[in-house]
Amino acid sequence: MAYDSHAATHGHDAHDDHKPHGWRRWVFATNHKDIGTMYLIFSGLMFFIGGAMAMVIRAELFKPGLQFVDPQFFNSMTTMHALFMIFGAVMPAWTGLANWQIPLQVGAPDMALPRLNNFSFWILPFAFTILLSTIFVPGGGPAGGWTLYPPLVLQTSEAFPMVIFAIHLMGASSILGAINVIVTIMNMRAPGMTLLRMPLFVWSWLITAYLLIAVMPVLAGAVTMLLTDHFFGTTFFTAAGGGDPVMFQHIFWFFGHPEVYILILPAFGIVSEIIPAFARKPIFGYEAMVYAIASIAFLSFIVWAHHMFTVGMPLAGQLFFMLSTMLIAIPTGVKVFNWTATMWKSSMTFEPPMLFALSFLFLFTIGGFSGLMLAIVPADFQYHDTYFVVAHFHYVLVPGAIFSIMAGVYYWLPKWTSKMYDLKLATIHFWLSTIFVNVLFFPQHFLGLAGMPRRIPDYATQFTDWNMVSSIGAFGFGLSQLLFPYIIWKCVKSGVPAPSRAWEGAHGLEWELPSPLPYHTWEEPPAMDVIAKGAAH
Amino acid sequence: MIRKALVSLAALAATLSPAAHAESGWHLLNMTQGVTDISRKIYSLHMLIFWVCVIIGIVVFGVMIYSLLKFRKSQGAVADTTMVHNTKVEVVWTVIPVAILVAMAVPAANTLVQLEDTRNTELTIKVTGYQWGWQYDYLDNGVVFFSRLTREADAARRMGSGVDVTKIEHYLRDVDNPLIIPVDTKVRLLVTATDVIHAWWVPELAIKKDAIPGYVNEMWFKVDADKAGTYRGQCVELCGRDHGFMPIVTKAVSKEEFQTWLKTTAAAQKQASAPQQPAAAPAVANAG
Numbered sequence: 074m075a076y077d078s079h080a081a082t083h084g085h086d087a088h089d090d091h092k093p094h095g096w097r098r099w100v101f102a103t104n105h106k107d108i109g110t111m112y113l114i115f116s117g118l119m120f121f122i123g124g125a126m127a128m129v130i131r132a133e134l135f136k137p138g139l140q141f142v143d144p145q146f147f148n149s150m151t152t153m154h155a156l157f158m159i160f161g162a163v164m165p166a167w168t169g170l171a172n173w174q175i176p177l178q179v180g181a182p183d184m185a186l187p188r189l190n191n192f193s194f195w196i197l198p199f200a201f202t203i204l205l206s207t208i209f210v211p212g213g214g215p216a217g218g219w220t221l222y223p224p225l226v227l228q229t230s231e232a233f234p235m236v237i238f239a240i241h242l243m244g245a246s247s248i249l250g251a252i253n254v255i256v257t258i259m260n261m262r263a264p265g266m267t268l269l270r271m272p273l274f275v276w277s278w279l280i281t282a283y284l285l286i287a288v289m290p291v292l293a294g295a296v297t298m299l300l301t302d303h304f305f306g307t308t309f310f311t312a313a314g315g316g317d318p319v320m321f322q323h324i325f326w327f328f329g330h331p332e333v334y335i336l337i338l339p340a341f342g343i344v345s346e347i348i349p350a351f352a353r354k355p356i357f358g359y360e361a362m363v364y365a366i367a368s369i370a371f372l373s374f375i376v377w378a379h380h381m382f383t384v385g386m387p388l389a390g391q392l393f394f395m396l397s398t399m400l401i402a403i404p405t406g407v408k409v410f411n412w413t414a415t416m417w418k419s420s421m422t423f424e425p426p427m428l429f430a431l432s433f434l435f436l437f438t439i440g441g442f443s444g445l446m447l448a449i450v451p452a453d454f455q456y457h458d459t460y461f462v463v464a465h466f467h468y469v470l471v472p473g474a475i476f477s478i479m480a481g482v483y484y485w486l487p488k489w490t491s492k493m494y495d496l497k498l499a500t501i502h503f504w505l506s507t508i509f510v511n512v513l514f515f516p517q518h519f520l521g522l523a524g525m526p527r528r529i530p531d532y533a534t535q536f537t538d539w540n541m542v543s544s545i546g547a548f549g550f551g552l553s554q555l556l557f558p559y560i561i562w563k564c565v566k567s568g569v570p571a572p573s574r575a576w577e578g579a580h581g582l583e584w585e586l587p588s589p590l591p592y593h594t595w596e597e598p599p600a601m602d603v604i605a606k607g608a609a610h
Numbered sequence: 611m612i613r614k615a616l617v618s619l620a621a622l623a624a625t626l627s628p629a630a631h632a633e634s635g636w637h638l639l640n641m642t643q644g645v646t647d648i649s650r651k652i653y654s655l656h657m658l659i660f661w662v663c664v665i666i667g668i669v670v671f672g673v674m675i676y677s678l679l680k681f682r683k684s685q686g687a688v689a690d691t692t693m694v695h696n697t698k699v700e701v702v703w704t705v706i707p708v709a710i711l712v713a714m715a716v717p718a719a720n721t722l723v724q725l726e727d728t729r730n731t732e733l734t735i736k737v738t739g740y741q742w743g744w745q746y747d748y749l750d751n752g753v754v755f756f757s758r759l760t761r762e763a764d765a766a767r768r769m770g771s772g773v774d775v776t777k778i779e780h781y782l783r784d785v786d787n788p789l790i791i792p793v794d795t796k797v798r799l800l801v802t803a804t805d806v807i808h809a810w811w812v813p814e815l816a817i818k819k820d821a822i823p824g825y826v827n828e829m830w831f832k833v834d835a836d837k838a839g840t841y842r843g844q845c846v847e848l849c850g851r852d853h854g855f856m857p858i859v860t861k862a863v864s865k866e867e868f869q870t871w872l873k874t875t876a877a878a879q880k881q882a883s884a885p886q887q888p889a890a891a892p893a894v895a896n897a898g
Contacts, residue, residue, distance in 0.1 A: 137775050137776065137781060137782075138766070138767065138771075138773075138774075138775040139767060139768065139769040140769070143769065143851075144851045144852060144853075144854060144855075145851045148848065148850075148851065148853070216850075216851075217848065217850075218848045222807060222848075224805065224806045224807070224823060225806040225807065225848065225849060225850060228806070228850065311824075312822075312823050312824020312825070313823075313824070317824070318807060318822055318823065318824065318825075319822060319825065352681070352689065353683070353689040353691075354689040354690065354691055354693070355691060355694050356694075357693065357694060357695065357696075358694070358695055358696075358700055359694070359695075360695075361695075361700055383809060383818050383819055383820050383847075384820050384822065384825075384827075385819055385820065385822070385825060385827035385828075388722065388723065388726045391722060391726075392719055392722065395715070395718065395719070395722075396715060399711045399714070399715060400711070402707055402711060403704060403707050403708060403711070406703065406704075406707045407700070407703065407704060409670065410670075410700075410703045413670065413673050413674050413677065414693075414696075414699070416674065416677040416678070416681060417673070417677050417681065417693070418681060418687075418689065418690040418693055419677070419681045419687065419689045419690075420681060420682070420683040420687045420688055420689040421677075421678065421681055421682050421683060421687070422682070422683045422684070431674075431678070434674065435671065435674065438667070438670065438671075439667075442663035442666070442667060443663075445659065445663060446656070446659050446660065446663065449655055449656075449659050449714065449718045450718060450722050451648075451651070451652045451655055451718060451721040451722050451725055452652055452655050452656045452659065452718075454652065454725075454816065454817065454818045455641055455652055455656065455813060455816060455818070457818060457846070458809060458811075458818075458846040458847060459846065519638060519639045519640075520638075522638075522639065522640050522641045523635070523638035523639070523640075523641075523642075524642070524813040524843065526811075526844060526845070526846040526854075527846075527848075528848045528853060528854075529844075529853060529854030530854050531767055531775075531782060531854050531855070532782065532854070533780070533781055533782045533783045533842075533844075534635070534775065534776050534778075534781050535635040535638055536635055536638075537635055537776070538634060538635040538636050539635060539636075539638070
């Protein structure tokens with residue numbers, strides 16, 4: 074091949090920047106940076122599609138009465154909003170960040186399995202095209218909630234097999250991505266990069282990847298049983314045929330709870346990178362942070378039934394799941410305390426990544442508090458399936474997962490592009506996001522406590538006032554997010570050159586690399602002293 | 611999406627201008643204390659855990675905010691880079707939360723045990739959810755009826771109905787035939803469903819259980835003797851297109867009134883219908 078002979082004539086280093094050009098570079102991509110970029114762009118696209126669905130929801134809920142959409146369409150909006158945000162926005166964003174950062178941070182030249190990497194990305198656009206197109210098939214999109222509870226989900230019309238297939242594809246993509254992360258971390262660390270020297274982002278992803286491999290097949294099994302119930306006459310979940318609809322919920326949440334941590338553990342990792350960088354101080358209790366992530370991951374497997382206290386469970390079961398759920402507060406508390414201690418006696422500055430990380434710290438903790446309240450079973454009977462729950466999980470997922478993704482992008486963007494973005498505009502993006510996210514979600518606690526159920530397109534008139542506030546917050550939040558792609562676009566187009574260590578206090582191997590980053594990095598593993606300098610936690 | 615937002619803002623102006631009708635909802639911030647012993651216990655648990663969170667929040671956020679103000683580079687703060695680990699502190703902030711959690715778990719478990727104690731009930735009503743309404747069956751007395759959203763609200767909630775829903779009393783929280791229950795009586799509800807999963811919840815009674823096809827769940831409540839009144843809720847498990855239009859209304863009446871209602875209704879239903887069919891809704895249901 075011309076490629077090889079060229080490399081041979083110019084010596085090994087010369088092919089550094091040789092890559093397929095045009096569309097081939099992306100379709101046949103095997104470079105971790107290119108694949109990471111595609112994952113992140115895809116995630117951003119899904120974030121805006123899912124966000125548009127949220128806007129439809131909040132517009133309909135602006136005031137009582139049905140104004141814009143049919144209840145069935147409303148239900149498909151809540152269902153698809155969740156599927157798009159969870160599987161389309163947050164999970165691919167983590168994989169994108171993993172692709173970009175893990176090889177840079179552990180001193181590896183690329184991900185271990187580049188072609189698998191290409192495959193796992195390119196599955197996703199197909200999966201989401203199928204899922205999105207269900208809106209246009211007879212009977213409309215899936216409208217039984219993202220939790221897909223039977224028997225309701227079995228009433229889905231033409232969209233049903235498409236949804237199941239799309240979920241299978243997403244699951245396959247996640248599993249392949251997770252395998253790649255584990256193999257890369259386990260086999261491709263530079264000599265001297267011991268496990269307990271790894272950056273916390275890498276640690277959090279390693280544990281997340283194991284969670285993914287453990288639970289995605291469980292989801293695949295559950296939806297396959299739905300498929301055979303629907304088309305092949307099995308009755309796994311149909312009581313009339315000897316099946317059990319509650320069994321689905323157990324299987325689903327055995328996947329679903331670890332899934333929640335799949336969405337949040339990498340956020341812990343990112344925040345643990347950013348706070349020390351801008352506090353100019355190593356992370357407090359590095360090992361405790363690692364063990365806390367590991368214990369949270371372990372506990373995530375034994376708490377699933379707290380999502381379903383109202384299905385009618387034996388007393389012993391309720392007590393067990395209440396206590397195991399409360400236990401999660403301990404390692405999570407340790408993490409929050411360690412971040413706080415990292416800020417203690419530090420020397421902080423407040424650039425956009427730090428601002429988003431701090432917003433995460435405060436607002437995720439609020440989501441943690443409402444989570445603790447939800448663990449108390451008798452009280453959960455009043456909270457369950459109300460807007461209190463909606464407020465809770467949006468606090469942990471929006472200022473939790475989404476804000477830390479943004480923090481991560483703002484932190485590493487100068488490394489990726491070798492240019493600095495508009496810090497002032499990003500700070501405005503931060504303030505608008507933080508203010509509106511609270512206007513959007515805080516009143517939902519009130520609505521839930523006052524008795525408003527979730528997943529309803531219309532409501533009793535006493536809920537009007539706080540719903541209006543929440544909707545205004547939603548429109549404000551949605552509009553402010555348009556700044557994000559603009560800031561990134563502007564940075565790529567016309568950002569001023571950034572130094573190779575873009576932030577004064579940033580540590581880690583990625584900052585030891587030159588800017589602009591060569592197409593291939595760490596072809597020679599970093600020297601021991603470079604690793605020691607990078608791993609200064 | 612932006613156009614939708616603008617349309618909604620216009621709708622806001624339209625709603626706010628004749629703001630005189632419909633009662634305000636600004637004051638609805640917290641859980642109801644309810645009308646049963648259990649509901650008050652749940653409320654106190656809720657407030658207890660809430661205040662525990664508030665206190666932890668004040669301490670943790672206090673330290674964070676103090677750090678944010680004090681340890682700024684712009685204020686000349688110098689980082690203490692040797693502070694990376696402190697076993698004593700880490701043990702303390704692990705043990706204290708454990709203690710708080712144990713202290714929370716004990717009252718929670720106590721209430722839970724009471725809540726699940728369905729012995730010695732005095733009246734049993736079977737509740738069946740279907741798409742989209744409820745059927746109530748007074749098992750020992752042969753009174754059966756359906757309960758659905760009122761016709762007025764059902765017409766008003768249609769898109770383009772032209773009705774100002776805020777003018778409708780108890781919009782989406784009113785039914786044709788409410789569930790009549792006696793006060794000061796331990797009532798057991800057996801909950802099931804015919805098609806998909808529903809969930810029966812009345813916040814004032816502090817009970818919520820899923821109505822699942824093929825399952826019969828049970829729960830109980832005992833309304834205080836002096837708390838006769840109407841208590842409203844709705845289906846809380848997504849059950850399809852009209853999930854949001856499946857209200858639950860319970861009318862708690864005195865024991866005597868309840869007995870009279872039960873007798874008249876049973877007699878009326880016996881007369882009115884063939885034995886296998888649930889009778890048409892009893893008009894007297896609204897008499898209480």
